[in-house]
Amino acid sequence: MGGVMQKFLVASMFMWILPVAILYGFNNDLLPGKEEEGPSSNASGSTTLSPHSLTLLSGFLAVVSVNVVIVFYICLALKEPTDKHKPDASFVADAKDSVKKLTSGVPSTDPALKKQE
Numbered sequence: 001m002g003g004v005m006q007k008f009l010v011a012s013m014f015m016w017i018l019p020v021a022i023l024y025g026f027n028n029d030l031l032p033g034k035e036e037e038g039p040s041s042n043a044s045g046s047t048t049l050s051p052h053s054l055t056l057l058s059g060f061l062a063v064v065s066v067n068v069v070i071v072f073y074i075c076l077a078l079k080e081p082t083d084k085h086k087p088d089a090s091f092v093a094d095a096k097d098s099v100k101k102l103t104s105g106v107p108s109t110d111p112a113l114k115k116q117e
Contacts, residue, residue: 026055031058
């Protein structure tokens with residue numbers, strides 16, 4: 001169970017860190033997309049993005065980064081061996097017993113079920 005929790009915590013950290021890092025990088029000119037205005041910027045021939053476009057691009061990339069982390073986590077979860085995790089025997093027995101009570105028509109003594117009726 002520790003391996004599953006560790007994968008979950010790492011994926012959760014990356015779902016917070018990556019978007020914040022992308023937004024921080026775009027807002028502080030650490031990532032490309034905006035060039036400083038000056039006499040040398042026009043001579044290079046490269047294109048610059050407007051602040052509105054830069055905001056949209058950074059937001060889009062932040063959302064995409066979260067989705068990539070989610071897909072990566074799902075792939076890790078699907079690769080987990082299914083026989084590795086066994087349910088508790090007493091829990092399974094209690095669950096089977098409660099299903100038998102519900103399907104047999106025997107009135108239950110559970111107060112939660114009485115409230116629903």
